[in-house]
Amino acid sequence: MIDDAVGDYLNHIRAERGLAANTVAAYRRDLARYVAFLRARGVEEVGEVTAVEVSEFVRELSVAQARSSVARQVVSVRNFHQFAAEEGLAPGNPAAEVSPPKQEQRLPKALTVDEVTRIMEAPDRTDVVGLRDAALLELLYGTGARVSEVCGLDVDDVTTALAEPDAGLRLLGKGGKERAVPLGSYAADALEAYLVRSRPVLAASASKHDPGLLLNQRGRRLSRQSAWAVIQRAAADAGVDREVSPHSLRHSFATHLLDGGADLRVVQELLGHASVATTQIYTLVTIDHLREVHAAAHPRAR
Known part of the structure; x- marks a missing residue:
């Protein structure tokens, strides 16, 4: 089940990579949202996920969230799938080629x-x-x-x-x-x-x-x-x-x-x-x- 793969990944980044508790919590929130999205589409196994589902997830996020928030969640998903591929839980990383939306270029605020x-x-x-x-x-x-x-x-x-x-x-x-x-x-x-x-x-x-x-x-x-x-x-x-x-x-x-x-x-x-x-x-x-x-x-x- 994909929940198990997420649990293994969170344990990995906490215990082996030594990430801070707040960072692990952020990954947990991002991946919980991602898993709920996949489950709503009938995807239960990490090996069943394709680039299509990842791209749809990014498009859905982009409608309601700021680009910076979407970019962070794309990184969470990409890193999770990379872990799953390296651990043999999936044949590859379907998020590898999915890019976050481009950051909006902030223009200087010139006075008149x-x-x-x-x-x-x-x-x-x-x-x-x-x-x-x-x-x-x-x-x-x-x-x-x-x-x-x-x-x-x-x-x-x-x-x-x-x-x-x-x-x-x-x-x-x-x-x-x-x-x-x-x-x-x-x-x-x-x-x-x-x-x-x-x-x-x-x-x-x-x-x-x-x-x-x-x-x-x-x-x-x-x-x-x-x-x-x-x-x-x-x-x-x-x-x-x-x-x-x-x-x-x-x-x-x-x-x-x-x-x-x-x-x-x-x-x-x-x-x-x-x-x-x-x-x-x-x-x-x-x-x-x-x-x-x-x-x-x-x-x-x-």
């Missing part, structure tokens, strides 16, 4: 240009903290940098970039890989205002010198968590009623560049992606935007 503009204008630039916040926001959107890269900048990194605009701002990315990005006029102006009117005041709160560019109110280097809070506060003050994160500004930087006609390879370099394949996801966002514009503007697109 208007939303970004409102967020950039949200900080009070007459206040030392507001000047710091404006410098942070303009840097993130103006360069497409990761929040860790911006929080890791020292004052010397920026003073060099301001003094030598053609050299760009040097960022230290993943794996210690360094890249230079242009420093636009808005970011440069925000940084100069912060360095002159804000940072000296914040730095005076610390007992010892901190070389970090962006400082908190205690004169210490601004953390990524604090930077996240700055962005969320600015988005709320700007009336942007959706989730906004440091990555939102990075995604928007890339999407707006591509919308403006930038070459994909250039955007790859600016973002510090090791492979252009990582950057290509942004082209999907742009195509969606172009499709919307086409549908709204072309007389024969509706």
